[in-house]
Amino acid sequence: MEDVKDVYLTPLPESQYVRPFRMHYTQNGKKKNWDLLEVHDSVAIVVFNVTRKVMIFVKQFRPAIYYNNIHPQDRQSDVIDTKKYPASLGVALEMCAGIIDKNKSVEEIAREEVLEECGYNVPINKLQKITSYRSGVGVQGSLQTFFYCEVTDEMKTEQGGGVDDEIIDVVEKTIPEIEALVTSQGPINSPPSCLFALMWFLHYKAEQYKKSFGLYCSDCKQ
Amino acid sequence: MEDVKDVYLTPLPESQYVRPFRMHYTQNGKKKNWDLLEVHDSVAIVVFNVTRKVMIFVKQFRPAIYYNNIHPQDRQSDVIDTKKYPASLGVALEMCAGIIDKNKSVEEIAREEVLEECGYNVPINKLQKITSYRSGVGVQGSLQTFFYCEVTDEMKTEQGGGVDDEIIDVVEKTIPEIEALVTSQGPINSPPSCLFALMWFLHYKAEQYKKSFGLYCSDCKQ
Numbered sequence: 001m002e003d004v005k006d007v008y009l010t011p012l013p014e015s016q017y018v019r020p021f022r023m024h025y026t027q028n029g030k031k032k033n034w035d036l037l038e039v040h041d042s043v044a045i046v047v048f049n050v051t052r053k054v055m056i057f058v059k060q061f062r063p064a065i066y067y068n069n070i071h072p073q074d075r076q077s078d079v080i081d082t083k084k085y086p087a088s089l090g091v092a093l094e095m096c097a098g099i100i101d102k103n104k105s106v107e108e109i110a111r112e113e114v115l116e117e118c119g120y121n122v123p124i125n126k127l128q129k130i131t132s133y134r135s136g137v138g139v140q141g142s143l144q145t146f147f148y149c150e151v152t153d154e155m156k157t158e159q160g161g162g163v164d165d166e167i168i169d170v171v172e173k174t175i176p177e178i179e180a181l182v183t184s185q186g187p188i189n190s191p192p193s194c195l196f197a198l199m200w201f202l203h204y205k206a207e208q209y210k211k212s213f214g215l216y217c218s219d220c221k222q
Numbered sequence: 223m224e225d226v227k228d229v230y231l232t233p234l235p236e237s238q239y240v241r242p243f244r245m246h247y248t249q250n251g252k253k254k255n256w257d258l259l260e261v262h263d264s265v266a267i268v269v270f271n272v273t274r275k276v277m278i279f280v281k282q283f284r285p286a287i288y289y290n291n292i293h294p295q296d297r298q299s300d301v302i303d304t305k306k307y308p309a310s311l312g313v314a315l316e317m318c319a320g321i322i323d324k325n326k327s328v329e330e331i332a333r334e335e336v337l338e339e340c341g342y343n344v345p346i347n348k349l350q351k352i353t354s355y356r357s358g359v360g361v362q363g364s365l366q367t368f369f370y371c372e373v374t375d376e377m378k379t380e381q382g383g384g385v386d387d388e389i390i391d392v393v394e395k396t397i398p399e400i401e402a403l404v405t406s407q408g409p410i411n412s413p414p415s416c417l418f419a420l421m422w423f424l425h426y427k428a429e430q431y432k433k434s435f436g437l438y439c440s441d442c443k444q
Contacts, residue, residue, distance in 0.1 A: 139362065
């Protein structure tokens with residue numbers, strides 16, 4: 001994954017993924033404008049393996065994170081110095097996720113992403129829709145639908161790791177490891193959607209698995 | 223806030239806020255490219271008023287969210303039909319936040335945003351840095367630093383609502399209202415950074431305020 005070289009930047013050509021615009025409008029009688037992007041809506045899935053009580057994450061090299069780790073002066077050079085800026089700077093820990101670019105239901109797309117990225121073949125009725133929210137408020141306002149999905153070792157029928165030329169590692173973390181991650185000082189190389197999903201899990205789901213593992217609530221001893 | 227008209231789109235000109243690129247690279251011997259944006263790093267602040275036990279939010283019209291609510295066919299028209307698509311579709315509920323575009327410390331910028339947007343004049347040592355994370359993994363990988371800040375009614379020295387031509391409403395929500403928001407089916411017109419911050423608050427901070435309000439833990443009765 002971290003064998004990355006020949007990194008360089010060019011202006012954005014016509015792109016099917018990123019379409020930038022300037023929106024003009026008049027608010028309360030005052031003319032304004034705002035620069036924004038058209039991006040695809042998406043799904044994100046918290047996958048928790050109840051057999052071994054571990055959360056399933058994906059890890060991949062993310063150019064947008066890598067780029068933002070490069071000092072502005074060094075962004076101007078013809079080729080980025082990958083000795084000074086190793087690829088690990090751009091490796092993100094994320095939930096399983098994907099864009100909605102097919103004419104299928106959000107549930108079906110979520111199911112496919114869990115299989116392709118994580119290798120778990122889950123029946124569609126195991127996907128619990130939690131909520132949906134806006135991916136950002138500044139430049140991208142696309143909708144992301146968030147699912148929770150419990151899996152077992154028996155459902156792991158494929159390797160995972162993505163399709164086509166995706167290079168994705170499947171990573172497992174225990175509940176104490178998740179708690180350590182969200183309470184770390186950072187920088188955490190994860191997006192806020194992943195951190196929201198982890199906090200949602202810790203607050204609404206984790207306690208039952210702690211109990212079943214003999215990790216009792218320190219207050220109630222229940 | 224919702225008096226919005228004369229909405230139209232133009233191609234993105236040279237912009238100080240949104241600089242799109244295509245990054246080219248070779249990973250594991252395979253040539254790839256990715257479209258991304260250069261955007262400013264930012265701060266976000268959870269502001270909790272301990273006098274009245276309410277969370278302080280900001281509400282504003284967000285063009286990127288508004289745009290994504292418009293049916294793709296209707297995006298092509300010369301002027302967006304604001305009767306069919308009222309401005310309320312683009313009004314987002316968010317944490318106090320701002321971009322880092324001045325040569326000041328993140329703490330100082332956070333302090334200024336709390337004053338300008340929410341009207342609370344807080345000493346810098348009341349800002350507790352929680353963590354930092356990547357704003358996104360797809361097209362923008364800028365760093366957002368997240369603070370927690372407890373305020374009192376006595377610190378409210380200004381009106382808030384933003385500076386220059388910003389149109390921002392200050393909104394307060396109780397802890398039960400926050401719980402109802404994060405457990406709603408959505409779509410929630412908020413970004414995941416706001417939802418992460420709310421879940422973090424509910425999990426690590428809210429209990430003490432519930433107790434002081436006589437809302438006891440249902441398990442422990444503490």
